[in-house]
Amino acid sequence: MSAHHSARRGFGTRRRAVAVAVGSAVLAGSLAGVPAGPALASSHREAPLISGDPPVDNTDVYAFVSPDKPDTVTLIANWFPFEEPNGGPTFYPWATDAHYDLNIDNDGDAKADLTYRWDFRTDDRRGNDTFLYNDDPVTSLDDPDLLFRQSYTLSQIDRRNGRVTVMTSTGKVAPSNVGPASMPNYGVLRNQAVTPIPGGGQSFAGQADDPFFLDLRVFDLLYGGNLSEVGQDTVAGYNVNTIALQVPKTALTLGGNPTRNPNIGIWSDTERYSLTLRSPGTQQSSGAEVQVSRLGNPLVNEVVVPAGLKDRFNSLLPEQDRTVPALVNRVNVPEVPALVQRIYGIPAPATPRNDLVEIFLYGITTKFGTQLGNLDLNSQLNNLDVNPANFAPSEQLRLNTSIAPAAQPNRLGLLGGDRQGFPNGRRLADDVLDISVQVLEGAAVSGIVQPLAAGDRVDRNNVPFGASFPYVALPNNTAVNSPR
Numbered sequence: 001m002s003a004h005h006s007a008r009r010g011f012g013t014r015r016r017a018v019a020v021a022v023g024s025a026v027l028a029g030s031l032a033g034v035p036a037g038p039a040l041a042s043s044h045r046e047a048p049l050i051s052g053d054p055p056v057d058n059t060d061v062y063a064f065v066s067p068d069k070p071d072t073v074t075l076i077a078n079w080f081p082f083e084e085p086n087g088g089p090t091f092y093p094w095a096t097d098a099h100y101d102l103n104i105d106n107d108g109d110a111k112a113d114l115t116y117r118w119d120f121r122t123d124d125r126r127g128n129d130t131f132l133y134n135d136d137p138v139t140s141l142d143d144p145d146l147l148f149r150q151s152y153t154l155s156q157i158d159r160r161n162g163r164v165t166v167m168t169s170t171g172k173v174a175p176s177n178v179g180p181a182s183m184p185n186y187g188v189l190r191n192q193a194v195t196p197i198p199g200g201g202q203s204f205a206g207q208a209d210d211p212f213f214l215d216l217r218v219f220d221l222l223y224g225g226n227l228s229e230v231g232q233d234t235v236a237g238y239n240v241n242t243i244a245l246q247v248p249k250t251a252l253t254l255g256g257n258p259t260r261n262p263n264i265g266i267w268s269d270t271e272r273y274s275l276t277l278r279s280p281g282t283q284q285s286s287g288a289e290v291q292v293s294r295l296g297n298p299l300v301n302e303v304v305v306p307a308g309l310k311d312r313f314n315s316l317l318p319e320q321d322r323t324v325p326a327l328v329n330r331v332n333v334p335e336v337p338a339l340v341q342r343i344y345g346i347p348a349p350a351t352p353r354n355d356l357v358e359i360f361l362y363g364i365t366t367k368f369g370t371q372l373g374n375l376d377l378n379s380q381l382n383n384l385d386v387n388p389a390n391f392a393p394s395e396q397l398r399l400n401t402s403i404a405p406a407a408q409p410n411r412l413g414l415l416g417g418d419r420q421g422f423p424n425g426r427r428l429a430d431d432v433l434d435i436s437v438q439v440l441e442g443a444a445v446s447g448i449v450q451p452l453a454a455g456d457r458v459d460r461n462n463v464p465f466g467a468s469f470p471y472v473a474l475p476n477n478t479a480v481n482s483p484r
Helices: 016-028 186-190 221-226 299-305 305-316 318-325 324-330 335-344 354-362 432-440
Strands: 057-067 074-082 098-105 114-124 148-158 163-172 195-197 200-210 239-248 265-281 283-297 399-400
Touching: 057 265, 057 399, 074 098, 074 200, 074 265, 098 239, 114 200, 163 195, 163 200, 186 200, 200 318, 221 335, 283 305, 299 305, 299 335, 305 324, 318 324, 324 354, 335 432, 354 432
Parallel strands: none
Antiparallel strands: 057 074, 074 239, 098 114, 098 265, 114 148, 148 163, 195 200, 200 239, 265 283, 265 399
């Protein structure tokens, strides 16, 4: 990891005593060879109920100013964790009895001002004739040899006035990548699945390489108990179902004014019908629509929320977060630093953790205090047209849309002096595992904790990302368990 940057450029250097205590205790213990503390999957199978319903399981959310179109913002959300590429013949369809949502809060009241909603349909042409996904090579999304197809309607729900605008009713889904014999040029299919929407935006839905990168062996008592289990990207080779949206900044910001009100909060969710009727060979969904999955910042439900509250967190709206004291308390008194101290002897920062409350529940702002230095970064409290009396702390991924894309992005984001990176939004290449471990260990206040600086030794995705929308890499078609 790079050296700590001072309060002039990023997180503050306050509470230097904590930094000295942590650094001296570790160095005195001769732990210079110790690599990372814990790192965990962003939201892959993070809660008991949703782990049994992978098509609607949110895995990650990304939000960033588009590097090639800096007057726009790109939002990306992924579902369906651990898609093994050769999982035919059904492969990985989107659920047709669910709503897939991206939500925007631009005034800080913890309520969605805008919701972009994808509703999927299936056109299965196989019938009793074949088990194949396609019966010859597929060269376009309209190719008659593509026997299983999905499409979608994208709606914009303006919750301030109740207006619902259909952005497109004919969006085409990029199919699962069956393999080179079936789809000899998958990039063509990807490009055809990018759909223009009114106002100068574009939408994409389809399969993609899972952009998350980390060593998942953390669950084996924090990397084997002796940190011998690091350096393996255990998500490499898997795919996910991806939704991507690119829209002008003016479409997302309060009053359509990104100059006065640049800061937005983002989260994704999935809603399913509450009643499923099953009979032999059939299934029908009905009843009320209930939220079954939710994701803003990475790692929150994974490592902050205890097991007994994980399913409840997935059902909560952000405006309800502060009504659950046990949940807020786990932000103030997180479990991970205590585990690191118990297993590796690295002192945990003092509690309550106001730094984590600011990052996760308020956004980084001097209006919360100067816990993180004199930095007004991404809280909706900094929007000029926000009434502070209406602000409600809640868990959201927050983005300052006025910060231009970095010419040389730093994988450590704000900790590396790059103010356009996580936790100010999240770019595909941000190493959120290493960042989050450092933040949990107090680096946002005291600077990089050097004995943990090596991270999980997985610093980048195993395949490169794209330079243009939708930016995610093409889906893999080689078995995860094959030699590489």
